[in-house]
Amino acid sequence: MILKLREWCEGIIIAIIISIIIEMLIPDNKSKKYVKVIIGIYIMFVSLNPLLKILNYDYDFSTFFNWDTVTTSTTFDKNIKDVYVLGIEEKIKEEIEELGYNLEYVKVEVDSGYEQIEKISLKINSNSNENIIKIEKINIGQKENKKEEYSDIVSILIVNYAVEEDKIFIY
Secondary structure, eight states, X not given: OHHHHHHHHHHHHHHHHHHHHHHHHSOSSTXXXXXXXXXXXXXXXXXXXXXXXXXXXXXXXXXXXXXXXXXXXXXXXXXXHHHHHHHHHHHHXXXXXXXXXXXXXXXXXXXXXXXSEEEEEEEEEOOSSSSOOOOOOOXXXXXXXXXXXXXXXXXXXXXXXXXXXXXXEEO
């Protein structure tokens, strides 16, 4: 440790001596202040060199902090995807409610590159008149997609989100 400290002090002293010699050799003109700046940077680099070596050392932070950097990166990517999808879902909800529909939920699925919407699932609550009970036709064994009833919603989603009609599901 003392040997390293001695080498560090010797390096600083040699840098200062070299800088004094260079300053004495340069004539007094406009470029002298630029040379002094470069010499100052050189002395600062020599002074901080031991710290730079320590900071440049390749520590294994996953064992130091007991966490895995790959897991953190994956979690961060998932959080970005969740925020992106949540933003799209909120925007779709606003647009559909502006049309006067009561939306129960929106589910958007995107591809892994966040480039295309893979699927949009909507559930529209048709309880606009609670006193009137409407009897609906029930098809046993298959889910009914109500795209025909809500063609205005489908057209907005196709135009605004560049989604193909077969990727839109309304229940």
